[in-house]
Amino acid sequence: MSTKEKIQEDLLVDTLEQNLNEIVLYNDDVNTFDYVIDTLIYACDHTPEQAEQCSILVHYKGKCTVKTGSYDDLKPRCSMLLEAGLSAEIV
Numbered sequence: 001m002s003t004k005e006k007i008q009e010d011l012l013v014d015t016l017e018q019n020l021n022e023i024v025l026y027n028d029d030v031n032t033f034d035y036v037i038d039t040l041i042y043a044c045d046h047t048p049e050q051a052e053q054c055s056i057l058v059h060y061k062g063k064c065t066v067k068t069g070s071y072d073d074l075k076p077r078c079s080m081l082l083e084a085g086l087s088a089e090i091v
Contacts, residue, residue: 019070019071020068020069020070021068021069021070021071021074021090021091022065022067022068022074022090022091023044023065023066023067023068023074023077023078023081023088023089023090024063024064024065024066024088024089024090024091025040025054025058025063025064025065025066025081025086025087025088026058026062026063026086026087026088026089027058027059027061027062027063027087028086028087030085031085031086033052033055033056033059035084036051036054036055036058036086037051037052037055038051039080039081039084039086040054040055040066042080042084043077043080043081043084044066044067044077044081046066054066066088071090074090075090078090
């Protein structure tokens with residue numbers, strides 16, 4: 001095994017071992033579909049279609065993962081959701 005192959009293998013293992021967190025959005029009886037959609041577009045950089053699909057899943061399933069990534073990326077996004085009056089947490 002060459003040094004180049006060993007380095008590539010180490011990088012692949014490091015990438016696979018990164019801990020990815022999720023923002024989970026929970027259903028509530030307060031916010032409208034349009035408000036949730038607009039908030040997801042703003043806070044999570046969703047497309048309108050993606051935000052609509054997530055809001056439907058939250059409504060019918062009670063919760064939905066709306067963003068996956070590193071904790072440092074998700075923390076401000078989750079804070080925006082919470083400040084907007086939505087129920088969300090990072091898991």
